[in-house]
Amino acid sequence: MKSMTGQSAFTVRSTETDQNGQATLPALVGYMQEAAWDNTATMGISMYELLERDLTWVLQRMRVEMFRYPRHREKIVVETWASGRERVFLHRDFRVYGADRELLGQATSVWLVMDVVKRQLVSVPDFITAVEVVPGQEPLPFAKGKLPQLEEVRYEQRMPVRWHDIDLNRHVTNTRYLQWVLETLPPEILEKQQLKEIDIIFNAESALGDKVIATAGPTHELDVFLHKLTSSETGKELVQARTKFGS
CATH class of the missing domain: 3.10.129.10 (Hotdog Thioesterase)
Structure with missing residues (x-):
């Protein structure tokens, strides 16, 4: 099976907005993860399928860039696709669109597989690697490298x-x-x-x-x-x- 691009539609709810009526970043990341869940479900590798094997998806890193935040009741579409695989690291990209395909934001992420019983990370199992990664769009630069250490705590x-x-x-x-x-x-x-x-x-x-x-x-x-x-x-x-x- 080949991976495919997924599209999930959302409407920004009042409980997901800040004092300015804009969607918060945690809410937007939540939409992205729902879209990822929808997309992996079409390939039989959603969290529910993994949990049946005592495994689960774990988000290891995410880099998000926002150009405009959608407002309350605004309808958006999140597109997501598997963008690459490196050893135990599985990469997934997202793009968030408003009306008329306005690009509101984009993100790249890194996922691992964890044994929920032993609470340990494991090698990517065969039933996941059997899904051929076919990026739906040009992949974003992978999130790699170390972040600077926090030295001045304010x-x-x-x-x-x-x-x-x-x-x-x-x-x-x-x-x-x-x-x-x-x-x-x-x-x-x-x-x-x-x-x-x-x-x-x-x-x-x-x-x-x-x-x-x-x-x-x-x-x-x-x-x-x-x-x-x-x-x-x-x-x-x-x-x-x-x-x-x-x-």
Whole structure:
């Protein structure tokens, strides 16, 4: 079987918008993941098919670039396709369109396969590699390389992991991690500027009852910040991210 491009339509709901009536980035990433689920289901490799084998998809990295945020009740289409495979890393791209095929944003992502019983990453199984990767469009540059380390911590918050933070994989959902990364910045930054880009790496999982320390600080680049989420219990780095804001 060959992979194929998927298209999923969404309407921005009021509960998914910010104080300006625009869709939040966590909401948009949520749409992208729903589109990915729809697309993998057509090939028999959705999360449900993996869970039947005690396996699951895990998002390892995502780089998102937004040109315009859709508003409440705006209809959008998310296109997604498998864009490449490197050893255990499976790449998937997204493009978000508004009316008249206006390109609102785009993203590239890296996925791994995890054994849900052993909580360990595994080699990509044969039933997934049997799906031939045929990129639907020109692949975006793969998200690779290390992010700079956060050295100057200027902002810090502590986030307890609660019931509604947990997803089907029984760990903190990646959109909640994304939300915590952004909420570490003060309102004066979030209110006055628009998030243009984010590159986020998911390094480890956290579970119900954990406490997460969220830190952030500026870089030498204007309107660019580095972020880190850390487990207060183990000291393990959970998430690393770089954000870029603009007018």
